[in-house]
Structure formats: C-alpha cells, structure tokens
Amino acid sequence: MTEGALLAPLGSGWIxxxxxxxxxxxxxxxxxxxxxxxxxxxxxxxxxxxxSLALTAGIRPGFLLRRLAALEGFMAIxxxxxxxxVPGHAIAEIGPLAASREGLHLAGLxxxxxxxxxxxxxxxxxxxxxVVFGHALARLGVPEKLVHLLLMTxxxxxLLHQEYLRLRQAMRARAFVPRSDRHxxxxxxWLMGMLLVRSLDRAQRVMAAMRCRGFRGRLYLLDQPRxxxxxxxxxxxxxxLCMGLPILDRIM
Amino acid sequence: xxxxxxGVLSAPVLVGGGLMxxxxxxxxxxxLDYDRLPQAAVLSAAFFVSSLISVPLGPSSVHLLLNGLMGxxxxxxxxxxxxxxxxLQAVFFGFGGLVALGVNTMNxxxxxxxxxxxxxxxxxxxxxxxxxxxxxxxxxxxxxxxAALVAIDLGLxxxxxxxxxxxxxxxxxxxxxxxxxxxxxxxxxxxxxAPEIIIHDEAGHA
Numbered sequence: 001m002t003e004g005a006l007l008a009p010l011g012s013g014w015i016x017x018x019x020x021x022x023x024x025x026x027x028x029x030x031x032x033x034x035x036x037x038x039x040x041x042x043x044x045x046x047x048x049x050x051x052s053l054a055l056t057a058g059i060r061p062g063f064l065l066r067r068l069a070a071l072e073g074f075m076a077i078x079x080x081x082x083x084x085x086v087p088g089h090a091i092a093e094i095g096p097l098a099a100s101r102e103g104l105h106l107a108g109l110x111x112x113x114x115x116x117x118x119x120x121x122x123x124x125x126x127x128x129x130x131v132v133f134g135h136a137l138a139r140l141g142v143p144e145k146l147v148h149l150l151l152m153t154x155x156x157x158x159l160l161h162q163e164y165l166r167l168r169q170a171m172r173a174r175a176f177v178p179r180s181d182r183h184x185x186x187x188x189x190w191l192m193g194m195l196l197v198r199s200l201d202r203a204q205r206v207m208a209a210m211r212c213r214g215f216r217g218r219l220y221l222l223d224q225p226r227x228x229x230x231x232x233x234x235x236x237x238x239x240x241l242c243m244g245l246p247i248l249d250r251i252m
Numbered sequence: 253x254x255x256x257x258x259g260v261l262s263a264p265v266l267v268g269g270g271l272m273x274x275x276x277x278x279x280x281x282x283x284l285d286y287d288r289l290p291q292a293a294v295l296s297a298a299f300f301v302s303s304l305i306s307v308p309l310g311p312s313s314v315h316l317l318l319n320g321l322m323g324x325x326x327x328x329x330x331x332x333x334x335x336x337x338x339x340l341q342a343v344f345f346g347f348g349g350l351v352a353l354g355v356n357t358m359n360x361x362x363x364x365x366x367x368x369x370x371x372x373x374x375x376x377x378x379x380x381x382x383x384x385x386x387x388x389x390x391x392x393x394x395x396x397x398x399a400a401l402v403a404i405d406l407g408l409x410x411x412x413x414x415x416x417x418x419x420x421x422x423x424x425x426x427x428x429x430x431x432x433x434x435x436x437x438x439x440x441x442x443x444x445x446a447p448e449i450i451i452h453d454e455a456g457h458a
Binding site for chain 1: 255256257258259260266277281284286287289290291292293294295296297298300301302304305307308309310311325332333335336337339340342343344345346349350351411412413414415416419420423430433434435436437438440441442445446449
C-alpha cells in the first residue's frame with residue numbers, strides 16, 4: 001500500500017465513460033440502499049450487483065480481493081463475537097458459549113453490506129482520477145474551500161510520498177531495518193518530523209508561487225463537466241435497479 | 253482499525269455523526285482562510301503519508317492514527333484535514349464506509365479538537381525540554397479517545413456489539429503506547445529543528 005500512495009486502477013469501458021457526478025451519486029445511493037437491507041438473500045443480490053459493477057468497470061479480481069481484505073481486523077472482531085452475543089435460537093455450542101442463529105444472520109448481513117459498499121465505491125468512484133473526483137464533488141455542491149483543500153492535498157500527497165520514499169531510501173542505505181523496538185519508533189518519529197519540516201518549506205514555496213500568479217484570496221475550478229444522453233439513460237437504469245432491492249427486501 | 257465499515261452502525265448513530273461532523277466542518281472551514289489553505293493541505297498530506305507507514309509492533313504491525321498530533325499542530329484545521337484523509341481512504345483504499353464517513357470523522361476529529369484546545373495551550377507554557385511529554389500525551393489521548401468513541405458508536409448501535417466494543421478498546425492500548433512514544437519523539441524533534449511549527453501564536457492557530 002505504501003507504493004504509489006493514491007494510484008487508483010483506472011477503469012475502462014462503459015462505467016469509465018459515465019459522468020463523474022453520476023458515478024458519485026449512484027455509489028452514494030447504492031450504499032444507502034444497501035445498508036438499509038434486512039434479508040440475507042437480498043443483501044447477497046446487492047453484493048452480486050456490486051461485484052458485477054466492479055468487474056464491468058475493468059478492475060482486476062486480484063486487486064478487488066486485496067481491497068476487500070482491507071476490512072480485516074475490525075470485521076474479524078465483530079464477526080467472531082456477534083454469533084455469541086445476539087440472543088436467540090442456539091445452533092452450536094462451544095463450551096459455555098452458544099452461537100445463535102440470529103447472531104450468525106446479523107454477522108452475515110454486516111459482512112455482505114460492508115463488502116458491497118467497498119466494491120461499489122471501488123467500481124464507481126475509485127476508478128476516477130482523484131482530481132476529477134474533487135471537481136465532481138464541487139459540482140455536486142460540496143463547499144469550494146473544502147474541495148480546494150482536497151485537490152491540493154491530493155497533489156501534495158503525491159509529492160510528499162516521493163519525499164517519504166527518498167527519506168526511506170536514505171535510511172535503508174544506512175542499514176535501517178524496522179523492528180519492534182524503541183530505536184525503530186524513534187527513527188520513525190524523526191522521519192515523520194522531517195516530513196513535516198519539509199512539508200512546511202513546501203507550503204511556503206506553494207504560497208510564493210500562488211502570490212507570483214496574482215493570488216487574491218480566491219481559487220477557481222477550471223473543469224467543464226459534460227452530461228451526455230447515455231448518462232441519463234444509465235441513471236434511469238440504475239435507479240430502477242436500486243429501487244428493486246428495497247422492494248424485494250420488503251416482500252421477503 | 254479506527255474506520256468503521258458500512259452496514260454496522262444504526263441509523264440514529266449515522267445521522268447523528270453526520271450532522272455533528274457537518275456542523276463542526278462548517279465552523280472549521282469558516283476559520284480557515286484561503287491564505288492558509290496551502291499550508292493546511294501540505295500538512296494534511298504529510299499526515300496522510302505518515303499514517304501509511306506500517307510501524308512494527310510485537311508480532312504484527314500498526315498504522316498510526318496521528319489525530320492527536322494533528323490537533324496539536326493544526327488546531328481547528330485538523331477537522332477538514334482529517335475529513336479529507338478519511339474521504340480519500342474510503343474511496344481509494346476501501347478503508348471505512350461511505351455512509352459512516354460522518355461518524356468516522358467525528359471519532360478521529362473530536363480527540364484532535366480536545367488535544368488542540370487543552371494540550372496545545374499547555375505546550376506553550378511548558379519548558380522546551382519537556383515538550384516530549386505533551387506530545388506523548390497527545391498521541392496516547394488521541395488514540396484512546398478515538399477507541400472510546402468507536403466503542404460508544406458500537407454500543408449505541410446495539411447491545412450485541414458491546415463485547416466486540418470492549419475487545420476493540422483493548423486492542424487499541426498497544427497502539428496508544430506506540431503512538432504516544434512516536435508522537436512525543438516527533439514533537440521533541442520539531443522542538444529542536446523547527447520550533448515555530450509547534451509554537452504558533454493564537455492567531456496562527458486557527
């Protein structure tokens with residue numbers, strides 16, 4: 001994860017051609033609907049939909065697996081404890097603990113929902129260029145100051161990550177091997193401190209460059225979003241798909 | 253581990269966290285001038301990159317939260333900086349949910365604000381040689397307050413989550429110790445190399 005700090009795998013095909021605003025709205029809507037589902041089969045359907053979205057977007061399955069593995073620790077604790085802490089019909093017993101059906105159901109539901117949302121985000125928004133993502137957010141009404149902070153941060157993450165790699169290389173050249181000891185933690189503290197010092201120098205240079213170009217307390221967004229007919233069509237289709245899920249969930 | 257995925261929390265917790273972070277973000281953005289935007293962006297990028305470093309701890313490794321240090325150095329600006337970082341992590345790394353973004357922002361930003369409002373003034377009074385301890389306090393406090401907030405969110409979402417919440421808080425303790433050590437080291441380092449970063453006048457601490 002430390003190589004290429006913010007490199008999203010750029011998607012291809014039908015989803016990559018859609019308007020960024022549509023993709024953000026669609027992902028948000030789908031996430032909202034998914035977390036409201038109550039039945040396992042419907043949640044499984046939502047997961048399958050998200051998976052097909054991710055595959056349609058042209059993301060490699062190996063990358064998807066690694067992305068889903070990021071849910072790890074937090075989920076493990078929840079999934080292992082829930083079957084034993086939700087009261088209900090016991091189906092298995094381990095010593096004094098009894099796993100309830102309701103608990104397993106809840107654990108399964110949470111696992112499916114969390115993975116569905118991650119897949120949807122990866123497919124629809126994660127394939128956007130970070131800068132395009134920022135612009136699309138501004139067009140959707142997110143405060144401009146926040147968007148400018150986002151855009152500048154994205155750019156600086158890239159630059160500072162290179163700075164970080166340089167510092168790490170210098171440490172490696174001096175035979176530094178990270179271990180679980182005080183020396184490593186001290187070294188990392190100095191490394192982070194050095195990153196902060198370098199970054200403030202950088203901030204002064206950026207500010208000087210902005211002044212140089214006549215900065216007068218306002219920044220502008222220069223993108224020109226274009227909404228196509230295909231976007232409207234996709235939006236309509238996606239809406240129908242999304243509405244189907246809660247209806248199915250209600251019927252069951 | 254501080255990122256709650258989607259599908260776990262109940263609706264009232266999600267809405268409450270969302271509204272609270274929107275309100276606090278509004279205040280923080282109002283206090284942030286366009287003039288100070290580059291500095292805020294560069295620092296939040298530095299924190300973002302630092303939190304990617306995997307720090308060996310016992311048999312496994314951890315990523316630092318750094319919210320205590322951010323509160324100490326950025327003040328109110330830590331809020332939008334943390335929000336931006338969490339948004340990028342959710343969208344481009346798959347850490348934490350999208351709907352839970354508001355709650356996750358609060359879990360990280362409230363401890364940062366506490367550090368900004370209590371420990372930053374203390375930092376100005378304390379002798380330069382002892383600022384390591386202020387940094388260590390911020391690091392430990394940031395992690396444990398975040399752990400407590402995550403546990404509270406889980407507890408409010410359903411009683412069945414309580415045991416998991418308790419285990420979660422326990423798993424944060426080693427992280428809090430390492431984060432306290434490293435944050436203290438960062439502060440001591442900055443004190444020697446660039447003291448102007450940790451001691452800024454009230455006006456700059458916006």
